Amino acid sequence: MSDTESLKAALAPIAAGRATVRIEDGKASIVLDVTGLDEAARAEIEADVRRVAEGAPGVSEVRILLTSERRTRRLIAVASGKGGVGKSTIAANIAIALARRGRRVGLVDADIYGPSQTRLLAVDGIRPEARGKTLIPVQTGFGVPLLSMGGLVPEGQAIAWRGSMAGGALGQMVDADWGDAEVLILDLPPGTGDLQLTMVQKHKPAGAIIVSTPQDLALIDAARAIDLFNKVSVPIVGVIENMAGYACPHCGEISDPFGSGGAEAAANRMGLPFLGRVPLEMAIREASDAGDPPAAGNGPQAETFAALAARLDEWLVANGG
Numbered sequence: 163m164s165d166t167e168s169l170k171a172a173l174a175p176i177a178a179g180r181a182t183v184r185i186e187d188g189k190a191s192i193v194l195d196v197t198g199l200d201e202a203a204r205a206e207i208e209a210d211v212r213r214v215a216e217g218a219p220g221v222s223e224v225r226i227l228l229t230s231e232r233r234t235r236r237l238i239a240v241a242s243g244k245g246g247v248g249k250s251t252i253a254a255n256i257a258i259a260l261a262r263r264g265r266r267v268g269l270v271d272a273d274i275y276g277p278s279q280t281r282l283l284a285v286d287g288i289r290p291e292a293r294g295k296t297l298i299p300v301q302t303g304f305g306v307p308l309l310s311m312g313g314l315v316p317e318g319q320a321i322a323w324r325g326s327m328a329g330g331a332l333g334q335m336v337d338a339d340w341g342d343a344e345v346l347i348l349d350l351p352p353g354t355g356d357l358q359l360t361m362v363q364k365h366k367p368a369g370a371i372i373v374s375t376p377q378d379l380a381l382i383d384a385a386r387a388i389d390l391f392n393k394v395s396v397p398i399v400g401v402i403e404n405m406a407g408y409a410c411p412h413c414g415e416i417s418d419p420f421g422s423g424g425a426e427a428a429a430n431r432m433g434l435p436f437l438g439r440v441p442l443e444m445a446i447r448e449a450s451d452a453g454d455p456p457a458a459g460n461g462p463q464a465e466t467f468a469a470l471a472a473r474l475d476e477w478l479v480a481n482g483g
């Protein structure tokens with residue numbers, strides 16, 4: 163076996179399919195494909211390869227070149243025309259349900275007015291670490307790493323974070339070390355003001371999901387949110403109707419204190435896809451408050467979010483894979 167062949171064989175257990183090896187005059191040149199690995203994993207595989215190569219027969223010098231295919235990571239914005247319609251709840255649960263389908267998903271909480279994702283995903287109080295200027299998302303127990311304004315801004319000061327500061331923080335979160343995440347779900351601040359417009363213009367999501375309750379007022383606001391995305395040519399993935407019908411915790415019967423179907427009718431009128439509805443359910447609020455997202459469980463709520471994630475997945479496939 164040549165020196166090159168024996169080095170290849172020695173590297174196989176740690177870098178199979180990733181390393182291209184050449185040895186000339188005792189110099190080993192190794193090209194290492196680190197596509198899909200985060201920075202820590204890249205450093206680890208490089209160190210392992212170097213250690214093995216330096217101990218290989220016929221090798222006096224080792225050069226390693228890291229390469230990686232550029233990944234296109236898509237942002238999906240979750241927006242609402244006004245606050246309190248359940249946008250953050252939907253964003254968290256759809257991210258988890260999408261990850262359960264095998265997609266690699268990250269979650270960015272850009273809601274400076276009420277960052278709630280750290281509570282929803284049970285990582286309250288855990289601040290993200292940084293490597294130089296690069297933030298490292300916080301791992302959650304639900305397969306979805308998270309970066310939140312809530313983790314960056316001391317509690318109570320969020321409201322002072324307006325305009326450019328919030329814009330800068332969002333840029334840092336979007337450009338963080340997301341490893342192999344292919345989709346980032348972006349929980350936008352509620353409303354349709356300059357802040358939202360600037361965020362959307364700057365980061366140009368691949369698509370937007372609009373969350374609305376069935377009430378008329380919320381629907382008018384939802385139409386404004388749709389306008390905002392139209393203005394910057396961001397396609398609407400679809401509309402989700404939240405708090406549609408009240409599911410009785412005792413008998414499961416669904417009644418419609420605020421009406422139901424309004425968002426679907428409005429989506430149809432505007433020629434937009436309707437992704438589905440989530441009932442107003444005590445179990446959703448209780449589980450969310452407890453940091454136990456319903457999409458991660460096995461109950462009927464998990465099925466509701468799985469169906470929404472399936473629609474989003476179809477859209478992702480139809481729009482680039």
Ligand SMILES: Nc1ncnc2c1ncn2[C@@H]1O[C@H](COP(=O)(O)OP(=O)(O)OP(=O)(O)O)[C@@H](O)[C@H]1O
Nearest residue numbers: 245246247248249250251276352441442443446447
């Ligand atoms: N389908 C639902 N059934 C029951 N409670 C819900 C449902 N959706 C959301 N909630 C509850 O409503 C409240 C508001 O939800 P959430 O924080 O997700 O709204 P939001 O639109 O993101 O609000 P904000 O404007 O503060 O960002 C929370 O207490 C949440 O648990």
